[in-house]
Amino acid sequence: MQAVQEAIRGASPEAIQRHYDVGNAFYRLWLDHSMSYSCALWVGEADSLEAAQMRKIDYHIAQARAAGAAHVLDVGCGWGAVLKRLTTVHGAGRAVGLTLSREQEEWAAATADPRIKVRRESWVDHIPTAPYDAIISIGAFEHFARPEWTTEEQTLAYRRFFARCHDWLRPGGWLSLQTIAYGSLDHEETRTSANRSFLLGEIFPETELPTLGAIVAACDGLFEIVTLRNDREAYARTCHGWSKRLVARRREAVAVAGAEVVARFIRYLKLSAILFHQGHTNLLRIAFRRLKEPRP
Numbered sequence: 001m002q003a004v005q006e007a008i009r010g011a012s013p014e015a016i017q018r019h020y021d022v023g024n025a026f027y028r029l030w031l032d033h034s035m036s037y038s039c040a041l042w043v044g045e046a047d048s049l050e051a052a053q054m055r056k057i058d059y060h061i062a063q064a065r066a067a068g069a070a071h072v073l074d075v076g077c078g079w080g081a082v083l084k085r086l087t088t089v090h091g092a093g094r095a096v097g098l099t100l101s102r103e104q105e106e107w108a109a110a111t112a113d114p115r116i117k118v119r120r121e122s123w124v125d126h127i128p129t130a131p132y133d134a135i136i137s138i139g140a141f142e143h144f145a146r147p148e149w150t151t152e153e154q155t156l157a158y159r160r161f162f163a164r165c166h167d168w169l170r171p172g173g174w175l176s177l178q179t180i181a182y183g184s185l186d187h188e189e190t191r192t193s194a195n196r197s198f199l200l201g202e203i204f205p206e207t208e209l210p211t212l213g214a215i216v217a218a219c220d221g222l223f224e225i226v227t228l229r230n231d232r233e234a235y236a237r238t239c240h241g242w243s244k245r246l247v248a249r250r251r252e253a254v255a256v257a258g259a260e261v262v263a264r265f266i267r268y269l270k271l272s273a274i275l276f277h278q279g280h281t282n283l284l285r286i287a288f289r290r291l292k293e294p295r296p
């Protein structure tokens with residue numbers, strides 16, 4: 001039982017905090033105003049990062065059929081941009097967000113909107129107070145598996161996630177998921193590449209990316225995949241935009257986070273832009289409809 005429990009916990013809270021708790025003052029310098037830290041949805045050359053991030057959030061709210069819903073869950077809520085948009089613009093009654101980061105929890109709690117509840121808790125431990133009408137998860141699924149796991153353990157962990165979402169959703173509910181996934185590179189080849197050991201070792205410890213195949217296998221019999229898009233060029237543009245903003249604010253960033261951290265983040269953002277552009281990594285946005293009669 002212990003082994004099974006461990007096999008569904010991805011990156012530990014300590015590993016998540018190592019990345020996300022560098023400091024809110026640092027992230028504020030180069031993220032957009034909403035503090036969205038995931039791939040934006042761009043339209044046209046002149047689009048701004050702010051507008052593209054809001055469009056992404058609205059896209060997921062629409063895909064999850066969450067507008068006007070009474071109770072919505074955001075798994076991996078970051079600094080709370082989706083929660084805020086749900087309650088202030090889309091008429092959601094209550095929005096619950098889960099994060100493992102202390103700084104994100106503090107930031108999102110400062111919103112002081114009684115309709116929003118942020119919990120520093122893994123989805124593995126979450127017990128809803130009432131069924132959810134819709135679930136959104138953007139940029140967190142990447143952390144749900146560990147590098148040392150076998151393919152079977154990884155798929156089992158994802159299946160547990162989909163099974164929980166199935167249990168938590170009302171009949172007819174939707175889940176809108178956004179995640180990075182391995183692209184054209186052979187999975188085994190990436191396990192030994194220098195870029196991978198930098199990104200998944202130094203930047204995102206205890207983290208392993210999914211393949212589309214693992215996601216499809218894991219949700220089988222629980223959810224129907226209704227739409228699937230790969231927006232990897234959108235993530236290349238987002239990472240490129242972030243790195244330009246961070247370079248422009250380098251002096252202030254060094255003052256709040258130190259030169260080593262800033263150099264590491266610039267390297268990671270530039271490298272990520274290239275990997276998305278070349279198709280080594282994909283950016284998947286998937287809308288799932290809950291199946292009424294789950295199959296084991």
Ligand SMILES: C[S@@+](CC[C@H](N)C(=O)[O-])C[C@H]1O[C@@H](n2cnc3c(N)ncnc32)[C@H](O)[C@@H]1O
Nearest residue numbers: 036037038076078099100101122123139140143
């Ligand atoms: C890249 S950030 C994305 C934040 C936000 N969704 C956005 O788009 O700006 C990843 C988020 O996933 C959360 N996370 C990672 N593993 C988690 C887990 N097991 N349970 C809940 N949240 C988790 C992190 O704490 C962080 O808030």
